[in-house]
Amino acid sequence: MHTPYSSARMSAKTVLVRQAAVELRSVSKIHGRDAGAVRALDDVSLTFDSGTFTAVMGPSGSGKSTLLHCAAGLDRPTSGSVHIDGEDxxxxxxxxxxxxxxxxxxxxxxxxxLLPTLTARQNVTLPLELAGRRPRRGDVDSLFARLGIEERADHLPGELSGGQQQRVAFARAVLAEPAVIFADEPTGALDTNAAREVLQLLRSAVNENGRTIVMVTHDPNAASYADSVIFLADGRIVDTLARPGAEAVAAHMTRLGERVR
Structure with a gap:
């Protein structure tokens, strides 16, 4: 049984000040025009603090993917602004x-x-190499060792299990030490055991390395690994849940599903 949330002990004099890794300010996103326009996000203001793990959930069509795409700079909002590390x-x-x-x-x-003709190591280092940066082999080897896939570094993706491929994808995501990692249904294609391993990996990245993770998921068990869950419906934030358990998340989703019918 995993521990979905853990916090470090702090002395009475310790003050924890978190900075915003990602901030959405009055973000709206409208697809289409005139009578065919669809408001996928409706005036959403939201902050993802550094060193936190947030799950985003909601019914189909609630705006989860649009939120992730706008927050990650993959799509531009119709109005409002998105800030990453303070940059607009x-x-x-x-x-x-x-x-x-x-x-x-x-x-x-x-x-x-993953590119099927490249090895796991080449897939991980390619983005940095395209950016003109040469990753040190020792850093890559160390990362693969921490993820438990050091013996698979020179294998092609087709020679890896789904869980191993997702670990390679995670290694690629963290090698450049980004301000935030966006995960879109990261366990959706995995079996139960592989999904649990990947979720534990994400949780450890926050607890041990101070990463910031925003994960879109439909799975209450996956959401239970996060520090908090944000629930969307009709493009709006309708509820939040701190230190979630899988049963509480499932109950919230059930109520939300009844609400939007």
Whole structure:
């Protein structure tokens, strides 16, 4: 049985001050025009603090993916602004956004997105090499060892299990030490054991390395690994849950599903 939330002990004199890794300010996103317009996000203001793990949940069509895409700079909001490490993304052109995503944002997707003709090691180092940076082999070896896939570093993705491929994808996401990692249904293609291993990996990245993770998921058990859960419906934040357990998350989702019918 995993521990979904853990916090370090602090003395009475210790004051923990968190900074915002990602901030959305009155963000709206409208798809289409006129009578066919769909408001995917509706005036959302939200902060993801550094060193936290947040799950985003909601019914189909609630705006989860749109929220992730806008927060990660993959899509521009119709109105409002998104800030990463204090930088307003609206100030960047497309080339600047590409560089920012490459240097300061990590991504983990359900489909792994590994190049099939490259080894695990080559997949992990490719983004930095494309950016003109040469990752040290020792850093990559150390990362693979921490993830328990050091013996698979020179294998092609097709020679790896789903869980191993997701670990490679995670290694690729963290090698550049990004400000935030966005995970979109990272366990959706995995069996129960592999999913648990990946979720424990994400949790440890926050607890031990101070990473910031924002995860979209439909799975209450996956959400229970997060520090908090944000629930969306019709493009709006309708509820939050701190230090969640799987049963409490499932109950919230059930009530939310009844609400939007």
């Amino acid at each position: 993304l609206s100030q960047y052109d497309e080339a600047g956004l590409t560089r920012l995503r490459r240097d300061r944002i990590g991504f983990v997707f359900q489909t792994f997105n």
